[in-house]
Amino acid sequence: MSEKTPGFDTLQIHAGARPDPATGARQVPIYQSTAFVFRDADHAAALFNLQEVGYIYSRLTNPTVAALQERMATLEGGAGAICCSSGHAAQIMALFPLMGPGLNVVASNRLYGGTVTQFSHTIKRFGWSAKFVDFDDMDAVAAAIDDNTRAVFCESIANPGGYITDLDAIAAISDRAGVPLIVDNTTATPYLCRPIEHGATLVVHSMTKYLTGNGTVTGGVIVDSGKFDWSANDKFPALSQPEPAYHGLKFHETFGPLAFTFNAIAIGLRDLGMTLNAQAAHYTLMGIETLSLRMEKHCSNAVKVAQWLERDERVAYVTYAGLPSSPYYDRVNRICPKGASSLFTFSLKAGYEACVKLIDSVNLFSHVANLGDTRSLIIHSASTTHRQLTEAQQIAAGAAPDVVRLSIGLEDADDLIADLDQALSKACA
Numbered sequence: 001m002s003e004k005t006p007g008f009d010t011l012q013i014h015a016g017a018r019p020d021p022a023t024g025a026r027q028v029p030i031y032q033s034t035a036f037v038f039r040d041a042d043h044a045a046a047l048f049n050l051q052e053v054g055y056i057y058s059r060l061t062n063p064t065v066a067a068l069q070e071r072m073a074t075l076e077g078g079a080g081a082i083c084c085s086s087g088h089a090a091q092i093m094a095l096f097p098l099m100g101p102g103l104n105v106v107a108s109n110r111l112y113g114g115t116v117t118q119f120s121h122t123i124k125r126f127g128w129s130a131k132f133v134d135f136d137d138m139d140a141v142a143a144a145i146d147d148n149t150r151a152v153f154c155e156s157i158a159n160p161g162g163y164i165t166d167l168d169a170i171a172a173i174s175d176r177a178g179v180p181l182i183v184d185n186t187t188a189t190p191y192l193c194r195p196i197e198h199g200a201t202l203v204v205h206s207m208t209k210y211l212t213g214n215g216t217v218t219g220g221v222i223v224d225s226g227k228f229d230w231s232a233n234d235k236f237p238a239l240s241q242p243e244p245a246y247h248g249l250k251f252h253e254t255f256g257p258l259a260f261t262f263n264a265i266a267i268g269l270r271d272l273g274m275t276l277n278a279q280a281a282h283y284t285l286m287g288i289e290t291l292s293l294r295m296e297k298h299c300s301n302a303v304k305v306a307q308w309l310e311r312d313e314r315v316a317y318v319t320y321a322g323l324p325s326s327p328y329y330d331r332v333n334r335i336c337p338k339g340a341s342s343l344f345t346f347s348l349k350a351g352y353e354a355c356v357k358l359i360d361s362v363n364l365f366s367h368v369a370n371l372g373d374t375r376s377l378i379i380h381s382a383s384t385t386h387r388q389l390t391e392a393q394q395i396a397a398g399a400a401p402d403v404v405r406l407s408i409g410l411e412d413a414d415d416l417i418a419d420l421d422q423a424l425s426k427a428c429a
């Protein structure tokens with residue numbers, strides 16, 4: 001046997017999964033159990049003191065969920081991972097150990113609409129705030145970071161605009177400021193982009209999308225790079241200072257590169273309870289087994305459909321970073337060389353009404369507020385997912401009123417093109 005690190009296709013099937021020690025079951029069992037029996041009173045005490053790692057109660061840890069955590073940490077090249085009940089839960093859980101009242105996160109103005117809403121309104125209830133800036137303007141990003149900034153947040157491939165973030169440049173700015181970079185890698189998946197290799201501290205995902213891949217599960221994950229020095233200054237007391245709820249334990253001193261991971265489980269999941277359930281973890285593990293195969297087809301289908309749309313007279317423009325016409329095409333080679341995923345938008349010359357008519361005229365595409373499904377999906381972002389945003393925010397996010405978003409699935413590209421063609425004929429008649 002060679003010592004070579006296994007390739008992605010091998011890891012997506014095997015990482016985190018061993019034959020079940022009790023039964024030999026080859027697939028990861030669904031451990032549908034709330035609690036786990038302690039060997040004896042000393043064992044229980046050691047687990048509760050975080051002196052020994054093991055299973056106590058499924059709000060904190062569960063063997064099925066742990067297999068998924070190990071798989072995601074491996075695929076992203078991180079030290080540890082924490083699964084959460086949704087992508088949005090993962091975002092709150094990622095910020096929770098870092099933030100506090102009066103502190104802020106510097107975020108890209110090109111983000112998933114739900115994240116813009118979460119960051120613009122809901123986090124204010126915790127006393128946190130977000131400063132949105134154009135992440136192509138490096139001076140603006142650097143200038144937005146102040147003494148109260150505790151995180152920088154962006155998406156590798158931004159949803160929905162076909163925009164790719166220059167992660168290396170943003171990481172360099174975050175690094176200089178001593179602030180962790182959090183990258184939402186939902187649209188790219190670790191098959192197309194590994195943000196930790198570009199300097200990310202934490203990677204978050206909505207596993208609801210391409211990772212599970214078939215529109216069955218709501219789930220999220222945080223992958224911890226293990227590389228950030230939480231004790232370099234006094235900005236991150238939850239990780240560097242004594243924790244009263246654990247007899248004064250200091251997470252960074254005790255757990256080193258796994259400080260964030262242990263904190264997010266022992267404090268975050270314990271007290272916020274945004275836990276992924278074992279059944280959902282199992283579906284997601286099965287989805288990830290075919291991630292590379294699916295992403296290849298998602299990308300090749302997306303290129304075909306985007307090229308066809310770009311040549312169509314009824315279409316004003318197509319924003320897909322996988323097209324040579326995209327201003328972000330050069331970044332594809334650097335950030336996600338295997339492809340630009342399958343989420344993109346296009347604009348109709350005939351405007352808002354035609355977009356609405358198009359959506360009502362498709363047969364094969366499903367009109368849903370989801371992405372990363374085996375099925376091809378269509379949505380008019382301005383009237384749905386990005387509805388809570390102002391028109392200026394919609395335009396900045398690539399979801400202007402005359403723009404339609406597609407998530408290209410795994411069907412035959414010719415069938416998808418034929419469906420769009422007939423729907424465009426009706427919409428633009």
Ligand SMILES: *Cc1c(COP(=O)(O)O)cnc(C)c1O
Pocket residue numbers: 086087088089112114115155159184186187205206207208209218219220371
């Ligand atoms: C869907 C999505 C989220 C939110 O995830 P949920 O699982 O729906 O909570 C966050 N970021 C991006 C990029 C998404 O596409």
